[in-house]
Amino acid sequence: MQTIKTKKIPRNHVKAEATEKHPAQVEVYYEDVVVGNWRTIKFSGALPARRVNELLNRVDKLQEAVKFAREEANNHDITEQKVGSAILNYLFS
Missing domain, CATH: 1.10.287 (Helix Hairpins)
Incomplete structure (x- = not known):
């Protein structure tokens, strides 16, 4: 079984550029970035x-x-x- 570890990284999306009279309108969204992956191997202790x-x-x-x-x-x-x-x-x- 392979599992992936992700991390949420904040990103900015500019809705409207800044003008002389108004600041820029920016929306923050989170992007999932793969940090690593690992495998899980399960063993049984059962005897035949x-x-x-x-x-x-x-x-x-x-x-x-x-x-x-x-x-x-x-x-x-x-x-x-x-x-x-x-x-x-x-x-x-």
């Missing part, structure tokens, strides 16, 4: 349906794995681990 379905399937698998892991972890003594980056890498790979 196939990619959305892939992500949803991965989230479902991850939910099931977390439920199973929590059930197993309740039966064992474990040390705390940080796995946030590994989970995000799996989801968005």
Whole structure:
């Protein structure tokens, strides 16, 4: 989409020339002058349906794995681990 920027510039139009007894009759009008133009490009952040379905399937698998892991972890003594980056890498790979 291309847009044009204009600026109104005042101009004078002489209706009647000046004489010895009367001043000139002048009318002011505004003229549009192009100052510049620019283009607008709009991007969409929407994902294709196939990619959305892939992500949803991965989230479902991850939910099931977390439920199973929590059930197993309740039966064992474990040390705390940080796995946030590994989970995000799996989801968005």
